Amino acid sequence: MSTDTKPDISIDRSIGDFSYDMNYEFDAGVGLSEKTIDYIADVKDDPEWIRKFRKDAYKKFLEKPMPTNWASHDLDNIVFENIRYYLSQGTQPKRSWDDVPEEMKKTFERLGIPEQERKFLAGVEAQFDSEAAYSNIKAAVGEQGVIFVGSTEGLHKHPEIFKKWFGKVIPTGDNKFSALNSAVFSGGSFIYVPPGVKVKHPLQAYFRINAESFGQFERTLIIADEGAEVMYMEGCTAPKFETSTLHSAVVELVAMKGAKIQYVTVQNWSPNVFNLVTKRGLAHEEAEIKWIDCNIGSRLTMKYPGVVMKGRKARGEVISIALASDGQHQDTGAKMIHAADETTSNIVSKSISIGTGRSTYRGMVHVPKHLKGCKNNTECDALLINSHSRTDTYPSITVRGQGNACQHEASVSQISEEQIFYMQQRGISEGAAMSLAVNGFVNDLVQQFPMEYSVELKRLIDLEMEGSVG
């Protein structure tokens, strides 16, 4: 593949919509039971405490009701008995692309991952169905003591760090899907950045679903020690199947005193994917956690990245863009839990609803009475493309006590016929005019993205908008 073309992070739907027939060496079969969990634990050679953790989680999963009392009833269409919970070619990721099995390698090459790795990444983990096929970091980054491995390798080789934080930011029973993830998790990243180390280039994970009727349950744990800094980016795609696919990840971040973590997601799921993800960070004193979250595609996404600001002057931020096309529901938002004085949080959410697409914003901001000097700023803006598009906003803000401040702004706008006519009068086609307007709407947020991702996001929006004009 030529490398002199411009950076092209190929995760658009048309490029992602392919799959290879695989002969999986390990297959837990269809459906979920204790036996499934034992199978996964055996294949992964889990230590006993993880096997027990999984089984406890499974019980919680069975006990917990579907959250359909407040969330979409579409959740009832997930048939847990019809899903395959574990598929892999072995649990050992390769350190060189040459050693990655041919079909997997071809998949990631088509998605442009090895090329990006050469160009601008400090490390890459590429997950194919249940396990990482490839995982590597640049030697210079490794020499600084940075650990970047899969979750399985993390818990085997670095139990002293892993065990301390695993499941501590997001308890197993946080919700039905965090319990499910805890029962059957496989893959995802484990990252540890030692005190004072600032990782200059982003670390990236790419999550690829290849198999039909499959559930991907990666588990990511990132720990930035005192004064450390790291940026992690994840991309995701799946081919378009007739049956539904489930992606249910749990991501826990821990920023120690003065540390900074930025977590960037650009997901582009096919419209058969239920994407039900729990993401939360714990920020200690003067630490900063920032989620940059772009949700494009999927059938139903439910995701509310959160930050628990546990130490004084900790800071949490969620920047989110959601684009709901015909038949899709993006139910996204943020959770900001202030648990120390002088903590500040910022939420900026922009959603776009196209055709029968629906965007929902749910934001929770919690500042208890005993705290002083806390601040939250929330802005959520919705753009409707058609008159039958839908957007809902459910803010839940509890700010008690003296000297705490909160600001909430929300807006809904629609691209007007006059705007489109104006742009068309300059020779720009209707679809391109829509794209321009949507890109303009999210422009201020996109500028906060790493350049490579902002280019990609613009391209994804262009594709969605072109498809939306009949």
Place this chain on the structure above:
Amino acid sequence: MSLTIKNLHANIGDREILKGFNLEIPKGEVHAIMGKNGSGKSTLAKVMAGHPSYEVTGGEVLMDGKNILELEPDERSREGLFLAFQYPMEVPGVSIANFLRAAVQARNPDEELDAVAYYQRLYSKMDALKITRNFTSRSVNEGFSGGEKKRCEILQMAMLEPSYAVLDETDSGLDIDALKIVAEGVNALRNPDRGFLVITHYQRLLDYIVPDYVHVMVDGRIVLSGDKSLALKLEAEGYDWVEKEALANA
């Protein structure tokens, strides 16, 4: 070579606004249309450009012999028709540079625009219109003063180099200094290969953009045509006498 409007009828809803409008604008000429509010001047501009709210019920608009009424608004633009809007729309978050770039690129979709050449051309047009460089990074029309909006329209016209340009009340909301700058910009674009239709309520604009012909529009059609002196007469005597004459002739 001309822009020819033949017996044009158009409705908005059930109401007929254009009632058999006829006009021919050969390349190289500037025609002005004057008329009271509600006479159908702005409707004419929008119908020519293909605004979706209006329904054409009869007639033709021919650009160099080609009927453009079946074309989409963007196709009409690429064929060479430009409309300077009375109320230019805001496009939040889209910079003027990117907006115009998309418009220029749309005229030549198969070839990637040369960014350096594009900016050189853009900057030279901006200099001519006394527009400062930081203007290009502002969002299209967002937070613009009346004068900035109109200058931005003329800048777009200069970049897109249309065969025929329709200026809809370009003088509205302008003070005299802004009016002069805008008029200079238009005059700089006058040439034998371009026709202009200037729609205005006041003759003031025509002191600066001097037309070859002046037409008076009443109730959806032209009732009187003349030269520049007609505009002065309208300014001095108002429109009543024209309407009376039109009624008498009807």
